[in-house]
Amino acid sequence: xxxxxxxxxxxxxxxxxxxxxxxxxxxxxxxxxxxxxxxxxxxxxxxxxxxxxxxxxxxxxxxxxxxxxxxxxxxxxxxxxxxxxxxxxxxxxxxxxxxxxxxxxxxxxxxxxxxxxxxxxxxxxxxxxxxxxxxxxxxxxxxxxxxxxxxxxxxxxxxxxxxxxxxxxxxxxxxxxxxxxxxxxxxxxxxxxxxxxxxxxxxxxxxxxxxxxxxxxxxxxxxxxxxxxxxxxxxxxxxxxxxxxxxxxxxxxx
Amino acid sequence: xxxxxxxxxxxxxxxxxxxxxxxxxxxxxxxxxxxxxxxxxxxxxxxxxxxxxxxxxxxxxxxxxxxxxxxxxxxxxxxxxxxxxxxxxxxxxxxxxxxxxxxxxxxxxxxxxxxxxxxxxxxxxxxxxxxxxxxxxxxxxxxxxxxxxxxxxxxxxxxxxxxxxxxxxxxxxxxxxxxxxxxxxxxxxxxxxxxxxxxxxxxxxxxxxxxxxxxxxxxxxxxxxxxxxxxxxxxxxxxxxxxxxxxxxxxxxxxxxxxxxxxxxxxxxxxxxxxxxxxxxxxxxxxxxxxxxxxxxxxxxxxxxxxxxxxxxxxxxxxxxxxxxxxxxxxxxxxxxxxxxxxxxxxxxxxxxxxxxxxxxxxxxxxxxxxxxxxxxxxxxxxxxxxxxxxxxxxxxxxxxxxxxxxxxxxxxxxxxxxxxxxxxxxxxxxxxxxxxx
Numbered sequence: 001x002x003x004x005x006x007x008x009x010x011x012x013x014x015x016x017x018x019x020x021x022x023x024x025x026x027x028x029x030x031x032x033x034x035x036x037x038x039x040x041x042x043x044x045x046x047x048x049x050x051x052x053x054x055x056x057x058x059x060x061x062x063x064x065x066x067x068x069x070x071x072x073x074x075x076x077x078x079x080x081x082x083x084x085x086x087x088x089x090x091x092x093x094x095x096x097x098x099x100x101x102x103x104x105x106x107x108x109x110x111x112x113x114x115x116x117x118x119x120x121x122x123x124x125x126x127x128x129x130x131x132x133x134x135x136x137x138x139x140x141x142x143x144x145x146x147x148x149x150x151x152x153x154x155x156x157x158x159x160x161x162x163x164x165x166x167x168x169x170x171x172x173x174x175x176x177x178x179x180x181x182x183x184x185x186x187x188x189x190x191x192x193x194x195x196x197x198x199x200x201x202x203x204x205x206x207x208x209x210x211x212x213x214x215x216x217x218x219x220x221x222x223x224x225x226x227x228x229x230x231x232x233x234x235x236x237x238x239x240x241x242x243x244x245x246x247x248x249x250x251x252x253x254x
Numbered sequence: 255x256x257x258x259x260x261x262x263x264x265x266x267x268x269x270x271x272x273x274x275x276x277x278x279x280x281x282x283x284x285x286x287x288x289x290x291x292x293x294x295x296x297x298x299x300x301x302x303x304x305x306x307x308x309x310x311x312x313x314x315x316x317x318x319x320x321x322x323x324x325x326x327x328x329x330x331x332x333x334x335x336x337x338x339x340x341x342x343x344x345x346x347x348x349x350x351x352x353x354x355x356x357x358x359x360x361x362x363x364x365x366x367x368x369x370x371x372x373x374x375x376x377x378x379x380x381x382x383x384x385x386x387x388x389x390x391x392x393x394x395x396x397x398x399x400x401x402x403x404x405x406x407x408x409x410x411x412x413x414x415x416x417x418x419x420x421x422x423x424x425x426x427x428x429x430x431x432x433x434x435x436x437x438x439x440x441x442x443x444x445x446x447x448x449x450x451x452x453x454x455x456x457x458x459x460x461x462x463x464x465x466x467x468x469x470x471x472x473x474x475x476x477x478x479x480x481x482x483x484x485x486x487x488x489x490x491x492x493x494x495x496x497x498x499x500x501x502x503x504x505x506x507x508x509x510x511x512x513x514x515x516x517x518x519x520x521x522x523x524x525x526x527x528x529x530x531x532x533x534x535x536x537x538x539x540x541x542x543x544x545x546x547x548x549x550x551x552x553x554x555x556x557x558x559x560x561x562x563x564x565x566x567x568x569x570x571x572x573x574x575x576x577x578x579x580x581x582x583x584x585x586x587x588x589x590x591x592x593x594x595x596x597x598x599x600x601x602x603x604x605x606x607x608x609x610x611x612x613x614x615x616x617x618x619x620x621x622x623x624x625x626x627x628x629x630x631x632x633x634x635x636x637x638x639x640x641x642x643x644x645x646x647x648x649x650x651x652x653x654x655x656x657x658x659x660x661x662x663x664x665x666x667x668x669x670x671x672x673x674x675x676x677x678x679x680x681x682x683x684x685x686x687x688x689x690x691x692x
Binding site for chain 1: 638640643644645646647650654658662663664667
């Protein structure tokens with residue numbers, strides 16, 4: 001079993017008017033087999049947490065720690081984090097012209113595993129994973145994310161999640177911009193990966209809609225760069241009924 | 255100032271189409287570390303000019319002679335005054351490196367060197383002729399529109415005419431090998447005729463050493479489809495100035511892919527004239543400039559009739575001291591050209607210091623009744639977000655950078671659609687990249 005532990009994390013970004021603190025002391029512990037949902041209003045810092053875990057250079061950690069089974073994640077470069085078993089399904093996957101999906105997937109898998117996958121098995125695995133996610137086989141020959149619709153990009157993120165088999169998956173608003181069918185297909189992919197029993201998931205979302213398909217054991221409400229409240233699945237139900245207003249008012253009054 | 259990036263935006267204010275906002279495709283500079291000087295950052299910002307549309311809808315005042323429609327074209331050399339380097343269309347070209355192709359000694363001079371040898375593969379349905387300069391078909395598509403082109407027209411003695419017969423569908427590419435063996439200033443003329451409803455791939459391969467001014471005409475007749483790849487893989491010292499003009503007939507399609515990496519100075523002026531309704535042109539280009547190389551491309555897309563489409567994408571990479579690339583893309587949508595759909599984009603990737611990029615999209619629109627007209631230009635080093643994406647998938651930084659640069663270049667190579675040409679170019683670009691300090 002693995003553990004991803006975030007302790008009292010403070011993160012700033014550079015702005016025109018100087019550094020601005022976005023995360024103001026976040027603590028979270030996720031174990032293999034667990035699904036944690038992080039919910040919160042826009043601007044509360046949810047996506048900053050996701051990008052910081054992955055090591056995006058825009059975000060500067062000013063204090064606090066992130067460890068993976070005791071190893072200091074903050075000391076690792078972006079690619080080292082991925083090879084250590086962290087995966088970020090991005091909110092806005094970028095297009096990479098001229099690099100085919102086939103080439104990209106094989107290159108990344110080779111980097112993560114430290115050795116090239118057996119060609120025969122790999123081709124079969126990719127084909128099966130694409131079928132499961134209802135991705136047209138022609139996408140293998142297309143350039144990474146180029147000309148993909150929003151929903152197609154998200155499917156391809158989950159395709160990578162299933163193929164790369166990370167220890168921890170961070171899903172950054174994977175549900176945004178998806179229609180009901182795509183949301184179901186994508187959620188099934190996450191559930192398949194989670195059901196292997198070898199992964200933990202941090203699901204970041206604004207809406208409760210995706211929680212009809214992916215069932216978290218833990219729900220954390222994020223407000224103004226901090227966890228305002230943590231609970232079980234029932235907390236999501238309350239949010240569905242009451243919205244974020246209660247928390248935002250509390251934060252404003254604090 | 256070690257790096258120069260010029261992006262001049264000459265789009266007319268009528269450019270109001272949503273997809274024409276000129277969104278920079280490479281957002282942000284990717285170079286980490288101390289090399290990120292203020293100069294570079296500033297240059298990059300200039301390269302990311304978003305070509306905003308001025309408010310208000312009044313017409314831009316038209317300077318006499320400033321429209322591409324007013325550009326002089328003539329078969330008479332004397333109509334083009336001796337060049338000073340201050341001309342709009344010569345201002346980026348180092349005239350002292352033209353090796354006399356512009357006939358600086360007067361209008362009586364001629365380009366008398368031996369033209370590079372032309373050899374064309376034999377194919378069923380494809381006729382190859384060598385004709386004299388008095389052949390009536392020559393000059394029916396191309397009229398010289400600058401002095402160097404006019405010098406070639408005044409000087410050439412024989413031309414090669416390649417005709418793809420009506421309804422012929424060539425199953426293998428027509429390969430035109432152009433091989434130079436000397437450095438005396440020479441003139442060359444070729445005409446490729448794609449007869450009605452024919453289909454063919456044509457590969458022009460330029461090799462060897464040469465100082466040549468070249469006029470190439472592509473007569474793409476009704477319903478024909480012509481896919482031309484022009485490869486400039488000259489030896490180091492070559493000087494190559496090439497006017498490549500196409501007339502695209504009704505319901506015809508023309509694809510032109512220009513790839514330049516050899517030679518000392520290469521200046522291409524590819525032109526697509528959409529002359530019949532339903533015509534389409536795609537103009538793609540890739541250039542890779544090393545130290546001291548001057549690679550210039552000036553495109554012209556002339557939408558003269560209604561309901562035609564054009565798409566232009568040129569990509570360049572630069573590395574080494576005084577590598578200089580120029581891209582100028584003129585798109586003219588005339589009053590008659592209602593229903594036009596047009597887009598042009600130029601992207602440059604700077605791989606080292608000491609380079610210079612000039613990128614100038616010019617969009618003139620004389621009718622509001624169009625489907626779309628847009629342009630974009632960007633010059634950058636690496637895209638941070640692409641780098642982050644690949645590294646977040648476990649790929650080491652060095653490998654990720656190589657993937658991105660290769661991908662940047664391959665996007666054009668993928669357009670060629672001829673397997674062996676693509677493979678050779680991929681290898682060629684890889685060896686160009688070996689020198690680059692990624």
